[in-house]
Amino acid sequence: MEKNAKAVLxxxxxxxxxxxxxKPLYRYLVELFRKEGFYGTTVLRGITGFGMTSRIHSHSILRLSTDLPVVVEVVDSREKIEQIKPALEEIISGGLVTEEEVTICFYRSDEDEA
Structure with a gap:
């Protein structure tokens, strides 16, 4: 991706x-995005959160949850994001999906330096 290119998160x-x-849904999504050629994906595990049910999920010693919040982030072009959204609607039975426009500052790997 070019520097200062517009993309969607x-x-x-x-x-x-x-x-x-x-499979764990987050793992299935990472594999799907990789197979579809997306630029990259990151999975973030939350320590506390709640969703539509307002039930708190927490990584507390007193209340150890087996269902901690997870956020899967993927950045790519508007076209690629729009193409994958119908599949995501079929795959994700419960959760929240958001998008926002972002600007790529730079995109490179360690191998680019070699």
């Missing part, structure tokens, strides 16, 4: 225990 808020086709 898609954020998917799900639970750690969510599954799809026998």
């Amino acid at each position: 898609l954020r998917i808020y799900i639970g750690e225990s969510d599954r799809y086709e026998g």
Whole structure:
């Protein structure tokens, strides 16, 4: 991706225990985005959160949750994001998906330096 290019950040808020086709949902999504050739994906595990049910999920010693919040982030062109959204609607049975326009400051790997 070129420097200062416009892109879309898609954020998917799900639970750690969510599954799809026998796999953790976050792992399934990472594999899907990789297979579809997206620039990259990151999975973030939350320490506390709540969703539509307002039930708090927490990584507290007193209340150890087995369903911590997870955020899957993927950045790519508007076209690629729009292409994948119908599939995501089928795959994600519970959660929240948001998007926002972003500007790429730079995009490179360690291998670019070699």
